[in-house]
Amino acid sequence: MELQTVSKIEKKARKSAGIDLMRLGIALIFIAVVVIYTYAKTGSVPNSLFLVIATVFGAYMAMNIGANDVANNVGPAVGSRALSLAGAIVIAAIFEAAGALIAGADVTNTIRKGIIDLGAFHGDVNVFIWAMMSALLAAALWLNLATAFKAPVSTTHSIVGGVMGAGIAAAGFGIVHWATMGKIAASWVISPVLGGIIAAGFLYAIKKTVVFKEDMASAAKKWVPIYVSIMTWAFVTYLTMKGLKHVWVNITDVLSFLPHTKKPTFGVAAVFGLIAGIIVYFVMAVKLKKEAILNTREGINRYFTVPLIFSAALLSFAHGANDVANAVGPLAAISDAVLNGGIASKSAIPFWVMAIGALGISIGLALYGPRLIKTVGDEITKIDPIRGFCVALAAAITVIVASQLGLPVSSTHIAVGAIFGVGFLREWLHLIEQKEEEIVKEIDDAEKKLKAYELELEDLQQRTDKTKEDYKKIVELIEMIEDLEKTVKRFKKILKKEEKVKYVKRDLFNKIILAWVITVPVAAVLAAMIFFMIKGMML
Structure with missing residues (x-):
């Protein structure tokens, strides 16, 4: 019997090792293709070797973003069984890539959020390139480590820490804009707390107005259209503000009646959201009026499933449009420095660089994303369609509120904080069962x-x-x-x-909070170490 058990364990281990080897092989093939393409495109340019190596780091960073950060967008949909794991990966991969390529940043601040002072490099292009390469590799390494430990962390904070550490190593502590770093530190608290409060608030409202009613079916016919229309408003507003800001000028050229601004204002986005929300409300109200709804929690849950699937797709699109810059922003800075021989605060991102980021995110998600998707969707606390709906809605509304108040927030912290909020509300409600x-x-x-x-x-x-x-x-x-x-x-x-029943796993909660707190300093230390290694090899 023991020999049979050992044999089963060995077979399972061999199968797991084979899958891991296959994943690594596909990742290496992608990086090899990136290297060949980059060298073929820029091989004749002086210092092109720097660009080739930086492109490898950028591809590696993009895959790690896909493995870690994208889980926040689709995790609730998978945990609630609204989507299968395979379905979520396919949807997220398509919409992440679409967001990056269609609405990705055509011009981005290569030094994220104004973290460091470019003047401190005194025009030394080589030192600048080394610093950006160090920042990119350090952020990618930290994301890889966090994914291995099943800790969803902020990719923006990772690259911010990398840029800060490399900048300090290159030019001292005076290079850092510490006021900006203070705002980033504030987001460690602001993001999860806002997300948690909003998610818990909507979950409690749904429970009070629908779930706790004796006649849940009648309550659902009245309230579900309202909640779904609120989500529609939030997501259309969010998508307009965050997903279309990079192509807004092109849109206003075609639709001349829209305000000709550089990016959509909150007012315009809110009106778009309101129109969509009203349409969805009447469609849902008519649909539910004709249907016989089961007077059970499962019967109510099914009406939150489709909105949850849409939210996963839209969050992925918006994430691809915004966070692809975390992988290709520093790479674009290096590309500009190598090709033009100067240091610019802003640089255009070539399409091929953006494509590396978009494909890298999708490949990283497909290969290594399931680990974090399961953690976010199922291991922190149990998610059903209603809870997942509240998490997704909180993610969109928190970003909108924070944008209008000028508060720094992290989409990762918001989503995970919303899941914490849902779990802690369940614990509180359990006490009065x-x-x-x-x-x-x-x-x-x-x-x-x-x-x-x-x-x-x-x-x-x-x-x-x-x-x-x-x-x-x-x-x-x-x-x-x-x-x-x-x-x-x-x-x-x-x-x-x-x-003592805990609906939020405390060990996972503590691990994630710790990972959030140390993301910037760990990425900074890694970047500084890598910078000194590169500098030592080059001098």
Whole structure:
């Protein structure tokens, strides 16, 4: 029997090793193709070797973004069983790539968020290239490590830490804009708290207006169209603001009646969202009026499934449009420095560089994304379509609110914070469930009986003229008191166990929070070390 068990373990290990080797092979093939293409395109340019190596780092970074960050967009849909893992990967890969290629940043600040002062390089192109290469590789290495430990972290914070560390190594602490770093540190708290509060708020509202009602079917017909239309408003507004800002000028050229601004304003985006929300409300209201809804939680859940699938696709599109710059922004800076021989605060991203980022994210998601998707969607807390709907809605609304208030936020922290918020709300609601109320009542009744028996026993024991019946009664009371004491003890143990039910896994919660806090400093230290290694080899 033991030999059979060992044999099964060995077979499983060989299969796992084979899959891992296949994944690594596909990743290496992608990097090899990137190297060949880059060398063929820029091989005749002086210092093209720097660009080839940087492109490898950029491809590696893009794959790590796909493996880690994209999980936040599709994890709730997978955890709620609205999408299968394979379906989520296909949808996310398509929409991430589409977002990057269609609405990706054609011009981006290569030094993310104004982290460092370019003047501190004093025009030394080589040092600048080394710093950007170090930042890119450090961020990618940290993301790879975080993914291995199943910790969803911010890719933006990773590249920010890399740029900061490499900049300090190259020109000292004075190169860093510390006020900007303070805002980034603030987002560690702001992002998850906002996301958690909004997600928990919507979940509680849905429970109070629909789930906790005796006639859930009638309540659903009234309220589900409202909630879905709110989500529609939020996502159309979010997508307009974040996903279309890089192609807004082209859109306004075609649709001349729109305001000719560099990017869509909140007012325009909100109007688009409102129009879409009203349309969806009436469509849903008519649809639900005609349908017979099951008066169960499962019956209600099915009406949140389709919106959740759409949210996964739209979040992926917006993520691809915005976060692809984390992989190709520094690469574009290096490309500009190599090809033009100067240091620019902004540089156009060639299409081939953007394509590397888009394909890298999709490949990284397909190869290594399932690990984090399962963590985000199923391991932090249990997600059903209603909870997943609240998480996705919170992600969109939090970004909109934060943008208007000028608050720095991380999409990763928002999404995971929203999942935490849903889980902690479940814990709070668990404390008032009927089961615990019944246990408390049983304890109270048992303690009252116990006190009455103890008083009766004390009274009998104090009598001087005890009869034979009194002694029998004393023995009976002692036995009943012992039984009741055991009963009370058992019920209290059950209650204690019930109170310890945690719908958010604490070890995973602590690990993720720790990973968030150390992302910037770890990426910075890694970047500084890599910079000194490159500098030592080149000088």
